[in-house]
Amino acid sequence: MRSYLTLFSFAVLLLAASSCGQNAQTAQQAPPPTLVTTVQVHKQAVTGTDVYPATLVPLNEVEIRPQISGYITNIYVKDGEQVKKGQKLYEIDRSKYAASLEQTRALVQSAEANLARLKKDYERYQRLDQEDAIAKQTLDHAHTEVLNAEAQLSSAKAQMESATTDYQYSVLTAPFDGTVGISQVRLGSQVSPGQPLLNTLSSNDPMSLNFVINEREIPRFNRLLRAEDNPDSLFRIRFSDGSIYTQSGEFTTIDRAVGRQSGTINLRVNFPNPDAELIPGMTVNLLVMNEDIGEQILIPYKAVTEQMGEYFVYVVQADNTVKQQNVTLGTQIGEGIVVRNGLSDGDKIVITGIQKLREGAPIREQAAQ
Numbered sequence: 001m002r003s004y005l006t007l008f009s010f011a012v013l014l015l016a017a018s019s020c021g022q023n024a025q026t027a028q029q030a031p032p033p034t035l036v037t038t039v040q041v042h043k044q045a046v047t048g049t050d051v052y053p054a055t056l057v058p059l060n061e062v063e064i065r066p067q068i069s070g071y072i073t074n075i076y077v078k079d080g081e082q083v084k085k086g087q088k089l090y091e092i093d094r095s096k097y098a099a100s101l102e103q104t105r106a107l108v109q110s111a112e113a114n115l116a117r118l119k120k121d122y123e124r125y126q127r128l129d130q131e132d133a134i135a136k137q138t139l140d141h142a143h144t145e146v147l148n149a150e151a152q153l154s155s156a157k158a159q160m161e162s163a164t165t166d167y168q169y170s171v172l173t174a175p176f177d178g179t180v181g182i183s184q185v186r187l188g189s190q191v192s193p194g195q196p197l198l199n200t201l202s203s204n205d206p207m208s209l210n211f212v213i214n215e216r217e218i219p220r221f222n223r224l225l226r227a228e229d230n231p232d233s234l235f236r237i238r239f240s241d242g243s244i245y246t247q248s249g250e251f252t253t254i255d256r257a258v259g260r261q262s263g264t265i266n267l268r269v270n271f272p273n274p275d276a277e278l279i280p281g282m283t284v285n286l287l288v289m290n291e292d293i294g295e296q297i298l299i300p301y302k303a304v305t306e307q308m309g310e311y312f313v314y315v316v317q318a319d320n321t322v323k324q325q326n327v328t329l330g331t332q333i334g335e336g337i338v339v340r341n342g343l344s345d346g347d348k349i350v351i352t353g354i355q356k357l358r359e360g361a362p363i364r365e366q367a368a369q
Contacts, residue, residue: 032362033320033362033363033364034353034356034357034361034362034363034364035353035363035364035365035366036314036350036351036352036353036354036357036363036364036365036366037350037351037352037353037365037366038316038348038349038350038351038363038365038366039299039300039303039348039349039351040346040347040348041297041298041299041339041343041345041346041347041348041349042297042345042346043295043296043297043298043345044295044296044297044298045294045295045296046294046296046298046331046333046338047289048289048290048291048296048330048331048333048338049236049287049288049289049290049331050287050288050290050331051238051285051286051287051288052211052212052213052285052286052288053211053283053285053286054209054210054211054237054283054284054285054286055209055210055211055281055282055283055284056207056208056209056278056279056280056281056282056283056284057207057208057209057210057280057281058178058202058203058204058207058208058280059203059206059207059208059270060176060178060202060203061200061201061202061203061280062175062176062200062201063197063199063200064089064090064172064180064197064198064199064200064201065194065195065196065197065198066090066092066169066172066191066192066193066194066195066198067166067169067193067194068092068097068166068169068170068193069092069190069191069192069193070092070093070096070097070170070190070191071092071093071188071189071190071191072090072091072092072185072186072187072188072189072190072191073091073092073093073094073187074088074090074091074187075089075090075091075183075185075186075187076088076089076090076091077089077180077183077199079180079181079182079183080179080180080181080182081179081180082177082178082179082204082276083174083177083178083179083180083201084174084177085174085175085176085177086173086174087173087174088171088172088173089172089173089174089180089198089199089201090171090172090185090198090199091170091171091172092169092170092171092172092191093170094167094170094171097163097166097167097169097170098167100163100166100167101160101163101164101166101167103163104156104159104160104162104163104164105160107156107159107160108153108156108157108160110156111149111152111153111155111156111157112153114149114152114153115146115149115150115152115153118142118145118146118149119146119149121142121145122139122142122143122145122146125138125139125142126139172198174201175201176201176203177203177204178201178202178203178204179201179202179204179276180199180200180201181199181200181201181202182199183198183199184196184197184198184199185198202280204273204276205272205273205274205276206270206271206272206273207270207271207273207278207280208252208268208269208270208271209237209249209268209269209270209271209284209286210266210267210268211266211267211269211286212264212265212266212267213264213265213267214263214264215258215263215264215265218254218258218265221251221254221267222254224251225251225254230251231289232248233248233289234248234249234251234288234289235248235249235250235251235269235271235286235287235288235289236248236249236286236287237249237271237278237284237285237286237287238284238285238286238287239282239284240283240284244287245271245277245278245284247271247272247273247274248271249269249270249271249286250269250270250271251267251269252268252269252270253267253268254266254267255267269286290330290331291330291340296330296338296339296340297338297339297343297344297345298333298336298337298338298339299313299336299337299339299343299349299351300335300336300337300351301332301335301336301337302335302351302352303349303350303351303354304327304329304337305354310326311326311327311328311329312324312325312326312327313325313327313339313342313343313349313350314349314350314354314357315343315347315348315349315350316348316349316350316363316365320362320363320364320365321360321361321362321363322350322357322359322360322361322363323359323360324358324359325342325343326342327339327341327342327343328340328341328342348365350363350365
């Protein structure tokens with residue numbers, strides 16, 4: 001009996017010793033709370049914008065090229081000058097075209113006089129024919145002469161029209177108001193139809209801005225195009241030096257089709273350009289206001305982690321642990337970013353020490369400085 005009690009007591013002692021060892025090992029393995037920096041989030045007044053690279057293009061642009069051959073005898077504009085519709089730009093030697101025009105005018109006058117004479121003869125022959133005082137063959141011949149004279153007059157008029165066109169082409173004028181570029185020819189330069197390029201004329205006001213969007217954004221911009229109450233500052237321009245253009249744009253056009261290879265589509269916004277600050281070919285950023293307008297939750301961007309294309313933040317719980325919360329992000333504004341869904345006003349999130357955290361991890365927090 002004593003032997004049995006002794007063995008039982010020894011077993012109890014072994015179990016107690018084992019239990020104490022496991023408890024000590026468990027205590028040693030429990031990680032200490034992670035020191036993190038936290039911040040309480042609040043709604044702030046923001047104006048969210050999406051940024052699109054864009055290029056300025058004129059509404060009207062035309063290459064000034066010669067339509068006839070000759071030598072440049074006059075240049076009426078200076079490089080970069082603003083011109084009005086119909087204003088003279090270049091003149092090609094007009095002497096031979098003026099002579100050709102005068103010659104064709106003389107041909108027309110001669111043909112008209114000849115036709116008038118033959119018509120009188122034909123009318124006289126018609127009266128004689130009614131009295132049976134002339135041979136039928138003579139009347140037919142007179143009628144044929146009139147028809148030939150009419151054809152000769154039509155030919156002479158066509159030649160005069162061609163000569164008139166060439167004469168008019170000898171002076172090149174501006175087809176619309178705009179600005180000319182740097183002249184590509186000088187006085188005395190020889191030109192021929194289509195060659196060389198003399199200059200380029202571009203309209204100034206308004207100026208168009210072309211940009212590209214992905215096809216998934218088309219519904220949004222379709223709504224903007226149809227809307228009648230868009231804010232005045234919906235479209236703005238930011239120059240390469242960071243300055244913002246003072247005038248707002250008007251959304252005018254969505255292209256007819258999405259590119260089959262690119263999956264993108266072209267859009268156009270027109271901007272007033274009264275002071276010619278916008279120059280064709282300039283590359284700028286188009287700022288488009290989005291839904292992040294007014295009171296929005298704005299958090300430090302460094303608080304966000306990404307996993308498999310989704311975004312998360314660590315939200316501090318009442319028991320000083322953290323919960324990994326999925327969020328929908330909006331516009332990045334400076335070092336912050338708008339959270340559209342996933343957080344509420346007053347939530348507390350971790351902004352530093354994120355790398356050491358996991359779901360449910362204990363923390364020891366310190367407020368952000």
